[in-house]
Amino acid sequence: MESNSVSDESPAISVRNVTKTFRRPKAAHGVNALDGVSFDIRANSFVSIVGPSGCGKTTLLRMLNGLIRPDSGDVLVDGAVPTPGPHMGFVFQSFRLMPWRTIRSNVAFTLEVHGVGAKECAEKADYYLNMVGLRRFAHSYPAELSGGMKQCAALARALIGQPRYLLMDEPLANLDAQTSEFMQIELMKIWRKHRGVVVLVTHSVDEAVLLSDQIILMNPRPGRVAEILDVKLPHPRWSYDARATPEFIAMRAYLWSRIKRMVASDPESEFYLRDEAIVGETAAIQG
């Protein structure tokens, strides 16, 4: 479990010593959201970013998409400063579907805004709706879909641009446990078919271990990379009970114990030194 590992091949995404402070009007101090963050992401890899609330996961993902820039340091995607566009699929936690458009038209929107003709838009939208199991709902409106179906539509909308990079911010957080498990399998299958780089921000340690080749664990205040872990479970992970393997169980327990310690030792956390089990563990570690 080596920190800030650098791959041999040239990385698809390179983050070097990135710092970001959000200034608030009238506040004496800004929020130090990211501080000295560095990592590389290999081509065709599935990477998750995990860590307690407020450790800068969303800020980092928005930087990879070019939506915000670092105060200092560099973010390079394919060796260049990133810019938003169809090559960068972004899935928001809150679906962000347009209620007045049909599902097909929501999905086609990604291409429409880039001047692609109506026929091609509709054909491609149907192709990706089919991929996420929503072909029959092409003419429905978002309000007629369940939460899981809306999430699938949001995924199709990101995939239609055939992104080389798929960036997802807690895409399954609003789903019930069962739908979320099915969606995890869908994500694995789509990634296997589509390839490219996937960067997933998730609060679920299970989800991170199940889906990822690499996990970037962050600590909060300021947001820093705590550790980068490789997940060596063989693919495809839907073809066997990956969650029952000793590797999965050990990694899940390790990550969860580190996150618990971070939260229990954060004075700004509502769980700060409250849970006796965590306090005991934290005290032992802090000596």
Ligand SMILES: Nc1ncnc2c1ncn2[C@@H]1O[C@H](COP(=O)(O)OP(=O)(O)OP(=O)(O)O)[C@@H](O)[C@H]1O
């Ligand atoms: N636009 C902003 N203005 C001011 N502060 C911000 C802004 N965006 C983020 N922050 C602050 O930066 C820190 C990191 O925020 P960020 O949203 O990246 O965390 P996160 O890890 O995604 O948290 P969560 O798990 O709760 O989604 C937080 O303290 C947050 O309050």
Ligand SMILES: [Mg+2]
């Ligand atoms: Mg977030």
